Amino acid sequence: MVQPVFDAALLSGQADIPSQFIWPADESPTPDATEELHVPLIDIGGLLSGDPAAAAEVTRQVGDACEQHGFFQVVNHGIDAELLADAHRCVDAFFTMSLQDKQRALRRPGESCGYASSFTGRFASKLPWKETLSFRSCPSEPDLVVDYIVAALGEDHRRLGEVYGRYCSEMSRLSLEIMEVLGESLGVGRAHYRRFFEGNDSIMRLNYYPPCQRPNDTLGTGPHCDPTSLTILHQDDVGGLQVHADGRWRSIRPRTNAFVVNIGDTFMALSNGRYRSCLHRAVVNSRVPRKSLAFFLCPQMDKVVSPPGTLVDEANPRAYPDFTWRSLLDFTQKHYRADMKTLEVFSSWVQQKQQQGQATTTTA
Ligand SMILES: C=C1C[C@]23C[C@@]1(O)CC[C@H]2[C@]1(C)CCC[C@@](C)(C(=O)O)[C@H]1[C@@H]3C(=O)O
Numbered sequence: 001m002v003q004p005v006f007d008a009a010l011l012s013g014q015a016d017i018p019s020q021f022i023w024p025a026d027e028s029p030t031p032d033a034t035e036e037l038h039v040p041l042i043d044i045g046g047l048l049s050g051d052p053a054a055a056a057e058v059t060r061q062v063g064d065a066c067e068q069h070g071f072f073q074v075v076n077h078g079i080d081a082e083l084l085a086d087a088h089r090c091v092d093a094f095f096t097m098s099l100q101d102k103q104r105a106l107r108r109p110g111e112s113c114g115y116a117s118s119f120t121g122r123f124a125s126k127l128p129w130k131e132t133l134s135f136r137s138c139p140s141e142p143d144l145v146v147d148y149i150v151a152a153l154g155e156d157h158r159r160l161g162e163v164y165g166r167y168c169s170e171m172s173r174l175s176l177e178i179m180e181v182l183g184e185s186l187g188v189g190r191a192h193y194r195r196f197f198e199g200n201d202s203i204m205r206l207n208y209y210p211p212c213q214r215p216n217d218t219l220g221t222g223p224h225c226d227p228t229s230l231t232i233l234h235q236d237d238v239g240g241l242q243v244h245a246d247g248r249w250r251s252i253r254p255r256t257n258a259f260v261v262n263i264g265d266t267f268m269a270l271s272n273g274r275y276r277s278c279l280h281r282a283v284v285n286s287r288v289p290r291k292s293l294a295f296f297l298c299p300q301m302d303k304v305v306s307p308p309g310t311l312v313d314e315a316n317p318r319a320y321p322d323f324t325w326r327s328l329l330d331f332t333q334k335h336y337r338a339d340m341k342t343l344e345v346f347s348s349w350v351q352q353k354q355q356q357g358q359a360t361t362t363t364a
């Protein structure tokens with residue numbers, strides 16, 4: 001079989017799409033679903049510095065949302081509007097380059113960073129209608145992002161690297177603030193999760209969804225729960241993010257000044273299953289490209305993911321085994337395509353390995 005190359009410049013205008021991009025009927029997209037999911041809008045600046053009674057009410061709202069579906073939005077986040085606009089302009093600048101130029105940053109098999117034009121070499125079916133550029137970001141290595149971009153794309157792209165370097169450090173700051181709120185809402189105190197993630201080893205991903213003439217047959221990002229800890233997403237004004245809540249797909253309307261935040265599988269494990277990592281996806285459209293910026297907060301690779309003792313008791317026994325982010329990341333890159341069951345399947349795999357006496361919380 002000839003492997004399809006996802007060259008958006010060619011495919012976007014075509015009436016037919018290669019069969020590998022067609023998703024089965026039971027996962028069929030509903031790009032026109034108009035029902036919205038209303039998620040709480042959290043004024044994060046006010047929350048952390050404002051009056052205690054108001055803060056307690058907002059913390060409760062975050063807790064409720066995380067117990068129901070794990071999605072909320074933050075405003076008054078302190079991210080400079082010009083930096084955000086620049087980050088979106090740089091997405092356009094990168095993805096409108098020629099396929100050959102983008103492929104200088106090609107993502108290699110088994111790796112989670114680099115440029116992927118769909119996943120034509122990685123999966124055989126249910127290919128996503130998107131291009132992505134992913135890279136690591138760690139607060140302890142301030143030049144990591146710019147050095148990666150310059151090494152992959154050349155000196156001409158230094159400014160792009162600087163923009164995302166700044167953007168990622170703001171995302172890390174915001175994630176730690178959100179961790180304070182999550183800790184407070186779970187009754188473990190503001191410091192617990194903040195400390196856990198202070199030395200995070202996160203992934204930044206730029207998503208670019210070219211137009212598709214068959215938007216009812218394919219998906220930009222298939223249904224999945226994020227295996228990571230917390231996702232902070234900014235979508236442009238096109239729309240396309242859908243969440244599966246109360247048994248149906250509902251969209252989250254874009255808001256220029258808001259970030260969409262959702263709990264990932266790793267945080268679900270850190271909360272002993274109290275907070276939900278919820279199924280979501282992205283649909284495409286036939287008119288315009290869509291962009292989103294996703295910052296995936298992840299623990300340091302070898303830190304043991306284990307809930308605080310106060311969240312475990314007789315009524316709430318351990319929901320998941322201890323694991324490291326390294327082993328879960330490896331699982332999603334080499335053994336299992338992340339979907340709605342990742343944490344469940346991964347947990348069984350860890351338990352099986354433990355029974356066989358093989359470690360999954362070390363690098364071995
Ligand atoms: C660790 C990760 C794997 C994926 C990127 C991410 O950083 C977090 C989300 C994961 C993903 C988006 C879930 C849907 C399937 C996937 C293959 C994709 O469509 O991009 C996933 C990512 C991956 O590259 O494995």
Ligand SMILES: O=C(O)CCC(=O)C(=O)O
Nearest residue numbers: 207221235241282292294
């Ligand atoms: O592009 C979007 O709106 C969602 C993307 C997403 O869910 C992901 O990259 O994990």
Ligand SMILES: [Fe+2]
Nearest residue numbers: 225226231280
């Ligand atoms: Fe996601």
